[in-house]
Amino acid sequence: MTDSSIQLDARERTLLRTLIESYISDGQPVGSRNLARASGLKVSAATVRNVMADLEERGLIQSPHTSAGRVPTTAGYRLFVDSLLEVRKPSREQIDAIESRFDPGASTQDLLDSASSVLSQVTRMAGMVRLPRHRNVALSQIEFLRLGEGRVLAILVIDGREVQNRVLELDRDFSQDDLQRMANYLNAHLAGKSLHTVRAELLREMREVRDDLDAQMLAAIDLGEQAVGAEDPDDVVVAGQTQLLGYEELSDRERLRQLLEAFNEKREILGILDQCIRGDRVQIFIGRESGLDWFENCSVVTAPYSVDGEVVGVLGVIGPTRMSYDRVVPIVDVTARLLGSALNVRGESPDSQ
Amino acid sequence: MTDSSIQLDARERTLLRTLIESYISDGQPVGSRNLARASGLKVSAATVRNVMADLEERGLIQSPHTSAGRVPTTAGYRLFVDSLLEVRKPSREQIDAIESRFDPGASTQDLLDSASSVLSQVTRMAGMVRLPRHRNVALSQIEFLRLGEGRVLAILVIDGREVQNRVLELDRDFSQDDLQRMANYLNAHLAGKSLHTVRAELLREMREVRDDLDAQMLAAIDLGEQAVGAEDPDDVVVAGQTQLLGYEELSDRERLRQLLEAFNEKREILGILDQCIRGDRVQIFIGRESGLDWFENCSVVTAPYSVDGEVVGVLGVIGPTRMSYDRVVPIVDVTARLLGSALNVRGESPDSQ
DNA sequence: TGTGGCACTCATCCGGAAGGAGCGCTGACA
DNA sequence: TGTCAGCGCTCCTTCCGGATGAGTGCCACA
Numbered sequence: 001m002t003d004s005s006i007q008l009d010a011r012e013r014t015l016l017r018t019l020i021e022s023y024i025s026d027g028q029p030v031g032s033r034n035l036a037r038a039s040g041l042k043v044s045a046a047t048v049r050n051v052m053a054d055l056e057e058r059g060l061i062q063s064p065h066t067s068a069g070r071v072p073t074t075a076g077y078r079l080f081v082d083s084l085l086e087v088r089k090p091s092r093e094q095i096d097a098i099e100s101r102f103d104p105g106a107s108t109q110d111l112l113d114s115a116s117s118v119l120s121q122v123t124r125m126a127g128m129v130r131l132p133r134h135r136n137v138a139l140s141q142i143e144f145l146r147l148g149e150g151r152v153l154a155i156l157v158i159d160g161r162e163v164q165n166r167v168l169e170l171d172r173d174f175s176q177d178d179l180q181r182m183a184n185y186l187n188a189h190l191a192g193k194s195l196h197t198v199r200a201e202l203l204r205e206m207r208e209v210r211d212d213l214d215a216q217m218l219a220a221i222d223l224g225e226q227a228v229g230a231e232d233p234d235d236v237v238v239a240g241q242t243q244l245l246g247y248e249e250l251s252d253r254e255r256l257r258q259l260l261e262a263f264n265e266k267r268e269i270l271g272i273l274d275q276c277i278r279g280d281r282v283q284i285f286i287g288r289e290s291g292l293d294w295f296e297n298c299s300v301v302t303a304p305y306s307v308d309g310e311v312v313g314v315l316g317v318i319g320p321t322r323m324s325y326d327r328v329v330p331i332v333d334v335t336a337r338l339l340g341s342a343l344n345v346r347g348e349s350p351d352s353q
Numbered sequence: 354m355t356d357s358s359i360q361l362d363a364r365e366r367t368l369l370r371t372l373i374e375s376y377i378s379d380g381q382p383v384g385s386r387n388l389a390r391a392s393g394l395k396v397s398a399a400t401v402r403n404v405m406a407d408l409e410e411r412g413l414i415q416s417p418h419t420s421a422g423r424v425p426t427t428a429g430y431r432l433f434v435d436s437l438l439e440v441r442k443p444s445r446e447q448i449d450a451i452e453s454r455f456d457p458g459a460s461t462q463d464l465l466d467s468a469s470s471v472l473s474q475v476t477r478m479a480g481m482v483r484l485p486r487h488r489n490v491a492l493s494q495i496e497f498l499r500l501g502e503g504r505v506l507a508i509l510v511i512d513g514r515e516v517q518n519r520v521l522e523l524d525r526d527f528s529q530d531d532l533q534r535m536a537n538y539l540n541a542h543l544a545g546k547s548l549h550t551v552r553a554e555l556l557r558e559m560r561e562v563r564d565d566l567d568a569q570m571l572a573a574i575d576l577g578e579q580a581v582g583a584e585d586p587d588d589v590v591v592a593g594q595t596q597l598l599g600y601e602e603l604s605d606r607e608r609l610r611q612l613l614e615a616f617n618e619k620r621e622i623l624g625i626l627d628q629c630i631r632g633d634r635v636q637i638f639i640g641r642e643s644g645l646d647w648f649e650n651c652s653v654v655t656a657p658y659s660v661d662g663e664v665v666g667v668l669g670v671i672g673p674t675r676m677s678y679d680r681v682v683p684i685v686d687v688t689a690r691l692l693g694s695a696l697n698v699r700g701e702s703p704d705s706q
Numbered sequence: 707t708g709t710g711g712c713a714c715t716c717a718t719c720c721g722g723a724a725g726g727a728g729c730g731c732t733g734a735c736a
Numbered sequence: 737t738g739t740c741a742g743c744g745c746t747c748c749t750t751c752c753g754g755a756t757g758a759g760t761g762c763c764a765c766a
Contacts, residue, residue: 031760067758068717147514157500163506165518245606253599257599402728416728418747
């Protein structure tokens with residue numbers, strides 16, 4: 001694969017790049033005459049034809065039928081985005097426009113919604129944001145409420161503003177007074193610490209000090225662990241799926257159905273995003289590379305976002321493979337940065353206690 | 354409008370019904386020869402042509418162009434569903450299949466999801482369920498949690514299993530102890546009563562006994578009213594929107610986009626369903642009758658569902674106007690009944706206190 | 707190695723002809 | 737007055753053939 005990129009000389013690279021740029025902007029197979037003109041090279045169409053024949057042999061371009069022009073293959077796009085793409089820096093106005101959509105006072109949920117919808121609106125494709133992992137945010141408060149025999153509602157307040165409920169099913173029953181005491185104990189010991197510290201501490205105590213504690217405290221630790229231990233909800237925020245209806249190349253009804261269904265189910269979207277969470281910059285998936293049939297003619301552009309220096313999530317867009325990568329890549333990149341810093345600012349000024 | 358239905362004689366009714374049935378099953382304009390044969394009447398095509406000319410004059414059918422067959426107009430469909438439709442009773446197996454999807458032990462949310470997806474799967478169209486109003490379910494418990502200066506989290510447990518959170522922004526600040534006392538007071542007075550009783554009682558106390566109470570109790574009542582008074586979350590569960598991509602007659606890209614967007618936004622879907630909540634049986638909206646442009650070629654079939662004899666919500670499907678009403682109507686009807694009784698069973702056996 | 711030229715291949719775009727479905731109208735008949 | 741067969745007409749759809757044009761592959765030549 002990458003061999004072929006090494007073997008390309010300057011002229012071949014120029015022509016491949018020009019061809020793909022032209023195809024991206026017009027959607028038409030591009031012929032030798034037009035390519036020769038567009039490339040700016042001082043060569044004739046016939047020479048371009050020879051080069052194109054070489055590129056076709058290497059699997060970078062292909063012709064839809066005997067005598068149409070050429071279109072890029074998946075491998076061609078791959079090479080293009082990896083080593084030929086020159087991204088346009090987003091303008092100051094664009095950045096400001098995106099930034100203005102992130103209200104520093106908003107809740108996490110609202111910020112994620114904004115990110116997703118701004119991605120979708122600016123790129124005119126579908127936007128998506130992976131929920132941030134909450135490991136490193138502070139636990140403000142924990143409370144328990146008896147719902148019934150052996151059923152307890154655990155309420156976690158994190159960052160002084162976000163509330164998570166979890167219903168716990170227990171082997172034994174506790175009175176509301178017991179629960180209140182346990183909550184007091186946990187709050188006294190743990191409030192203000194980050195969730196993963198809390199969890200680590202609870203687990204350690206369960207192992208180490210099992211014998212030294214009375215039954216009540218032991219139960220409290222156990223309960224706390226159950227409440228905090230549950231993973232963050234596995235979810236993703238999406239927006240603007242319907243933008244995808246506007247693209248000619250996604251006209252296959254059945255494929256389109258599967259694509260939109262994927263946005264409803266969210267599971268596969270989640271899978272794609274999770275593949276992208278490693279790596280610290282923009283990543284691009286082209287067509288079937290992600291291993292999904294219905295993904296033909298689609299590409300994904302993603303970027304991770306960080307809070308406090310740690311990557312906590314990924315966001316990105318899905319659109320037709322024939323998209324303006326030079327425009328989309330920097331938008332995704334800058335949105336990830338701005339979402340990160342919006343979340344960051346918020347983390348620094350929790351407005352409680 | 355309904356005048357024309359009165360003026361139709363038996364033969365005209367038979368022919369209109371046969372025409373619409375034929376068009377629904379084939380999607381092709383139907384001509385006089387075929388209609389004469391399909392109707393089972395002992396009349397010639399020429400006679401049928403005369404009748405068709407009459408029906409066209411009354412606006413019940415029309416021809417797409419000079420010499421194609423006829424297709425029903427909106428008014429024709431209207432008359433058809435109002436007075437010509439003979440629904441097929443759903444088979445025992447169908448009923449059982451739907452019923453088996455409602456797990457009596459499931460949460461309300463799960464039941465609504467099941468209803469929505471079963472509607473979508475059985476009808477191969479988009480299913481939707483309006484969230485039930487909770488006015489008549491019992492309040493099990495109310496708790497308050499101080500989040501920060503003047504910000505209080507109210508936790509309502511209803512029916513002993515469902516939990517609702519509401520964040521209240523208050524003018525003055527309360528300590529957690531104050532809040533605890535207020536919750537105790539409210540629980541002692543109100544637990545076990547239905548939400549609307551609770552609300553009515555709180556409002557009454559606020560008006561009538563304002564002077565007799567100490568400040569603490571007054572604050573408690575005020576807080577309780579704020580917590581309970583907020584309307585049920587305005588929402589709707591949808592499923593299977595993508596089924597709509599399969600219909601030829603919904604091929605206009607822009608319309609289709611608006612339709613799917615409506616499912617994402619949910620606001621307009623909500624509006625449509627709310628129009629249908631009055632009336633105690635199946636209702637049908639045809640095409641633009643609902644006043645929405647993008648609704649051309651679409652119809653809605655809805656039915657209200659009841660818990661404990663009171664209508665609490667409405668469910669239904671959206672699909673192409675050319676749908677098999679005789680099959681869809683009873684499915685929607687029976688699903689509404691079954692959802693109602695599933696919710697009912699649950700309400701009778703709250704497993705707490 | 708690059709270039710111009712030439713023959714060839716396809717897809718696309720009419721225009722017209724043929725076929726067919728279906729309608730309205732008319733006049734005959736009970 | 738209602739029913740019906742027949743006729744002429746309209747209009748959609750399909751098919752066919754030719755023209756057009758974009759683009760390729762190959763070859764000969766500088």
